[in-house]
Amino acid sequence: MKWDEINNEQCSVARSSAVLGDRWTLLILSDCFLGVRNFAEFQERLEIPRTTLANRLQKLEQHDVLYRKLYQTNPDRYEYRLTNKGSDLYPVLSTILNWGDKYYSDSAGPPILREHMPCGHDIQPVLKCPECEEGVHAHNIRARIRPQDKTLSDVKRGPVLRRG
Amino acid sequence: MKWDEINNEQCSVARSSAVLGDRWTLLILSDCFLGVRNFAEFQERLEIPRTTLANRLQKLEQHDVLYRKLYQTNPDRYEYRLTNKGSDLYPVLSTILNWGDKYYSDSAGPPILREHMPCGHDIQPVLKCPECEEGVHAHNIRARIRPQDKTLSDVKRGPVLRRG
DNA sequence: CTAGTTAGTCTAATAAATAGACTGAGTCGA
DNA sequence: TCGACTCAGTCTATTTATTAGACTAACTAG
Known part of the structure; x- marks a missing residue:
């Protein structure tokens, strides 16, 4: 398993592990299903380091599991929501x-x-x-x-x- | 979430993540369900570093997901099998x-x-x-x-x- | 004696996670 | 207009985990 060539992998468990396989991701997703949407709320509930949270949310967005939705302007603020793929x-x-x-x-x-x-x-x-x-x-x-x-x-x- | 006090956590997702939440564990378990049992076979199929594999197998054993079973003497050799908890x-x-x-x-x-x-x-x-x-x-x-x-x-x- | 098997350990280098201060763009109240 | 507050991050230095690959141990088979 070479994680930098994961896109060439056939195995569904391997492909899924590349998205889900770390300490925090399952917890973040669990919070998503419980209705958590914004950065501060994830951060406080999970006591996750801010850097790690930012990285994870970005990764989940890249994998089309979450999407960012503008919920406020001045200043622009985004919340994170489950895509259909994420809901699945x-x-x-x-x-x-x-x-x-x-x-x-x-x-x-x-x-x-x-x-x-x-x-x-x-x-x-x-x-x-x-x-x-x-x-x-x-x-x-x-x-x-x-x-x-x-x-x-x-x-x-x-x-x-x-x-x- | 403080990972060194995970045993005091109530949340079932948190407790489970402490066992399952990393790059390799889901893949190892997948191989277990496919019938893989011994160290070399896990290592070759997954192309996992030997150190990491040894650490993961030990962790899964500690969490009662796998158990070591003697399958050969002279020299003693153990294979890894799913417990009931693991099968679940x-x-x-x-x-x-x-x-x-x-x-x-x-x-x-x-x-x-x-x-x-x-x-x-x-x-x-x-x-x-x-x-x-x-x-x-x-x-x-x-x-x-x-x-x-x-x-x-x-x-x-x-x-x-x-x-x- | 030599090569092979299996299950690891050891070491040094690289990558990732972490705590916690800090930034930026705004609001609100006095 | 000053000061405090909100929220979503970024930055930095430190600690921890992962990695590749050589090595060890205890045997068997020829």
Whole structure:
């Protein structure tokens, strides 16, 4: 993995990691989904160094995850909002939240509840199959290379075969 | 966010970010789900510096995401495997894969297919509500503080209210 | 005895993150 | 018009993390 040639990478996890893979980005995005928009509010809530925050916001803008929107003139001030591509990261944040809630919350339970507006329940969303409605988890999914790649060696980071 | 006091944090995203939040960890975990187990194989597939790999594997072991299993004696050699806690990260990796597939794959489509073994289809798993079976996305979920926290100010990183 | 395997460690150089002061363009109140 | 305040950053010097690549350890196989 050469991070300066990431655009030539096929692997979706690698491409995504180039955007999401650091200490702060997931936290910034989490705040975005909670309604945070401007620099000072991110900075205070996260206690993130201003330099780092500025760098991250710029990077997320470059990757079309956030966009800057003018919300005041004299002086011009911009806030940061999720693009559609950014909003599509909600399932990622939500599953991270599920995991954190399961393994790190204290006896009082998760600090933030998620209400599913169509039905009104507080939920932990689950991953399902769009074809058969059954659950999806590590042990009932098999990774395969696509048909046009004939052999495993055509793929840099394909599945590893064992006893098969 | 003080990263050396992360254990006192309530926020599930913060706790999870302390484990997952860096360049390499998501890629390492992705390889774990694809069946990679030993040091050399991680190192070659990811082209990760050996020092960094050793540090990451140790960190993941400390956080009970991976465990070391003796697979050979003379000399003793260990491989790295997912714990149950680690396997529970599958939804996170899977939603990241969905996002990467959507925004970064070329005309040939995603390089890795995921077959749902119960039904045999190649799928992109979707996030659903366990109560009403309807889809879950950024715009039909409302974050709320839990009842025992009376006001927003009781929560460091709760939802931001707007026009309400 | 030599080469090969695997899982690391060591070192020096480079890159990134950090704390905290500072800047710039304005508003508001007295 | 002065002084204090707001907000979105930038600047600098220091600390921390990452990196490439050589090296080590404990064996096996020929």
